[in-house]
Amino acid sequence: MKHWMRTLGALALTLGFVLAGCQKGPDKAAENATTAGELKVGFVYTSPVGEAGYSWAQDQGRKAIEKLGVKTEFVESVKEGADAERVIENMARSGDQIIFATSFGFMDPTMKVAKDYPNVKFMHCSGFKSAENVDNYFGRIYQARYLTGMVAGLMTKTNILGYVAAFPIPEVIRGINAFTLGARSVNPKAQVRVVWTKTWFDPALEKDAAISLLDVNADVIAQHQDSAGPQEAAAQRGKYCIGYNSDMSKFAPKAHLTAAVWNWAPLYESIVKEVREGAWKGGRSIWWGMDKGVVDIAPYGPMVPKDVQDKVNAQKALFKKGEDKVFVGPIKDQAGQIKFAAGVKAEDKDLLGMTWFVDGVVGSVQ
Amino acid sequence: MSPELIVALLAAAVQAAAPILFATLGEILSEKAGVLNLGVEGVMAIAAFAAFITCHVTGSATLGLLAGGLAGALLCGLHSLVCQVFLGNQVVSGLALTIFGVGLSNYLGTPYVGIGTEGFRQFAVPLLGQIPVLGAVFFRQDAMVYLGYFAPVAVWFLLSRTSLGLGLRATGEMPAAAAAAGLNPQRLRAFGVMAGGFLCGLGGAYLSLAHTHLWTTGLSGGRGWVAVALVIFAFWRPGRAVLGALLFGGVMAFQLRLQAAGTNVPSSLLLMLPYALTVLALVFSATRARSSARKAAAAPAALGVNIEPEG
16 A cells, blocks of 8 residues: 555656646737737747847747737747647737748748638748748848858958857858858958868757867858857957857847847838738748848947948948849859859759859868 | 867867766766666756756855755755655656756746856866966866866775765665665665755756756756766776766767867767767776676666565
């Protein structure tokens, strides 16, 4: 009998552990449906909003459309997979008319829920699938990367730039290539060294990766991940760094040259306007650039001299006008083979499927 | 590789080894007392958060360090309660502890993600820091790494040179004999588990206070599991734990530098290296333990076996 109770007690405790360990359920979505007329928009984020980074930038877009009199809700830290499907479905059921699924991994869950809710409009970020009630969208962040590459190329003394890279997928590779092309457009001697971490957010590992680049004399560190680990490493060594997603200067005020940043507000405002006017269409791939204000670079740090700023601003003005010559030939790959002949402009499908490094990148693409 | 690069690599290896070393020593204490604790990963996660939040609120890295250790000890106290009072299965309770710890640190820590903390900074030890090569590798680190130099000695001393350590080992080998000798095996086990938890907690605290200086979820990143494996590699000996931790930290630091040096080896293979090495080390330890038949290489005899109450 006594033994029985002990076993039960142990079981209950263990169960308690497991239950307490589960994260709080994202149930904000299931609240109230709205009256017709009033537009309600849901946002799904893969990471916590926090104070900086990818989801924070997305949330700035959400706040912008709230000013248009739209009701919004969001769920953060949603795991990619079955969890995402549940969250998106909850939003659709609770009466959201537009749902922004803001991470690549939400693609299939979005497509699945979209099939069951034909009257809801779905916007999936950074994917490639669409349907009658699904658009995919992204921004030409590579334009901002090109500009940050120019800054790095002009600021480096060792001509070695370090790039802490996330996963070897076209989006990341495109960023590295644009950064390299930007750097070499102003400094043909610059080379970009790449270290992959295979993480989106692991500050300890990403900081170590940056340190390993600093050890081989890189004096400007760029990154793709969301953590400020690499920024910290550069600041500690008194070298420069370039942020991503949002202005990271508060993590390394003396080292942060600039950052490639997102500004989703114009795109989200336009989508809301379209829906209100009944002009919204599914099946689109929306890929906006600096001319529409979706991507930008963060304000320059105080250490960036005026002539560097002027040079970069001149190129930025071209992007603003819609003149995008980032991936215009001649562009060679690492082996020196011509990928785009002189004057040939890469098509979007080339950019979306980019799996090779341009000349000037040192490191393996895998 | 140039000499400076090698020095930088070794210094990075020492830093990467520190959190793993603390956790491995903690697990050795626990297992020497006869309690298998698979919750190290969760304990490190909670401790990393406890250390961060304490340092964030009080501004004191030392208090943060203590908080990390205490959080580790407390959490392992729970494990001790489940295994010793309720006679729960040690494997199941340990796994639950990992899930619980990682989950709870995510839950509590989410609002603080991205917030920085001063923590421990690297400084050169006077005189020792000036020694060529060795100084740069070992004596220009942070306070917690220096603490890590003493920890294995302390654990070794406790286990092999004190009567408390003798009692602990006896409890891990044969609790009945320990009881017959007038010791209290239950109390000794609880001590071993919680003292071990304190050390694991220091390992977790290292991550948030000295390594990243920044809070984020998922900070333990599998290091707790590596520690559990290294205990076997170390034959439950503190000295060999140092070797194992350095080896693992070294390979971790090495693969990043190999990439930075511009190698053409696919990064997926390089990132696998530390874990492949862990598996290899385990295989090596297992064959060695069998072939040499040396008692020293074997696990404590009563490891994982709960003490049944009399009557």
